[in-house]
Amino acid sequence: MPLQNQLKALAEKIAKLKGKIDTEESTKHAFVLPFINLLGYDTFDPTEVVPEFTADLGLKKGEKVDYAIFQDDQPIIIIECKNWKEKLNSHNSQLFRYFHTTKTRFALLTNGIEYRFYTDLEAANKMDEKPFLEFNITELKENTVHEIAKFHKSNFDVNKIVDNASSLKYTKEIKKLIADELQSPSHHFVKLFASEVYTGRLTEKVMGEFTELVGKAFVQTISEKVNDRLNAALSKEAVQQQEEEQEPEEISKIVTTEEELEGFRIVVAILRRKIAIDRIAHRDTQSYFGILLDNNNRKPLCRLHFNGTIKYLGLINEDKSETRQALGALEDIYQFEAPLLQTVDFYENE
Structure with a gap:
């Protein structure tokens, strides 16, 4: 399933469950771990997703971050989680301390709904005060999904993400300034x-x-x-629609001749003795004119091969194979009354 669909499914799950989630621990299990999992990391493998990862802070030992994602035995993302009801603004200082003691380049602060990704653009090994990527999982835009995909296990490249992080961070800040100025x-x-x-x-x-x-x-x-933009899109759509309407209809290569229809009428005259006329149908093809029982391709009664210089009546055997009989004239079809009626018996006795 594409990442965008997986994120949408998780957002729908969050909307249904959040009223029943009361604790930080349940937020982790219901919201955060599924997010880590859809990024391609095995949350059941303690060597890949390490819960309660120890990040000792100088003399303060035993400090733990909620999760650390490992790759090649090195932490690549540390994650600090909060209850979904909590605002994140007051918690980045805690993650700031953890970031400094690890070798990771990325930190994630989340309450399972809001996600904030940090790196060290301004000073090496020192987490920036502002995130370079920030989103609400229930209100995702397509370009944000594209940025999230870069953290997927199959795509993860530290240098590429860091190079792009600067652009993301400052673009986000500029957009906020523009929005404020407009307001x-x-x-x-x-x-x-x-x-x-x-x-x-x-x-x-x-x-x-x-x-x-x-x-x-x-x-x-x-x-x-x-x-x-709207007018340009509508104009483009109108031109496209006009072009589609002007496209010439494909001329069918199948031509039903009067001879074929006359042959069909002769076959109907023979078979009506055993079955109702409305059960006998015809379907023309490029190679032959087919006569069917109940308009069912699996129940051919016979075939008229009238496209060549010699005309043939194709009789259908019990095993659905065909035997061709040459016709000197259309009336010769009457000579094959018995095998034609016998074909009806094959289907009626099934």
Whole structure:
């Protein structure tokens, strides 16, 4: 199952179970361990996923982190878990201490719903204060799933993740700043744009007017961009639909001739003595004109081979094999009345 589907299934499980989960321990077992497992790590192998991993802090011995994921006998991710009801903001300092005493490059702080991945971009072997990857598992976007996939056992590459972590971290911070400015433009932000378009003195009154104008301008710009994208997508879809409608229908290579239909009518005249007419059907193919019992391909009554210079009647034997009989004229079909009626008996006696 693709990782995206697995994450979606876990999110649905969390939504159903969280009302029944009250402790940190149950959060670990119900939410966190399944997440570790879908990343490809064996949670039942104590050499790969180590619970209560010891991270001694100088004179303070016996300090333990909830889980450590190992690869090649080295910890690659340490994980600190909290009850799903707890906020994570006050707990990163504890993980910060653990990070310093291990050789890992990645730390994960989670309550089973919110996940925060840390590394040491700013100083070697010193965990950054801010995570480079942060998400709520119940509100995942496609690009976030792509980043989570990099931590999968089959993809894990320390250098690649660290190289990408810087971009992720600062992109996240910039997006947050943009969102804040859109919500409530700061003085510095308004001044940046006002000074480019207003030649007069930026008094308090002018800045007040531009605060509103800058906010409106950004909202309108984003709205126009979204509309442009939607219109472009709709236009592309309309063109595609028009092209599909204009595509010529494939001309069938099967041509049913009047001779074949006349042959069918002769066979019906023979077989009606034993079965109802509505049970006799025909189905034309490129190589022969088939006559069937109950319109069932498994119950051929006979076949008309009229496409060549010599015409044949294909009689069906009890083992469903075919014997061809040459016809001088269509009326010759009447000569094979007995074997045709006998074919009906094969199916009726089954």
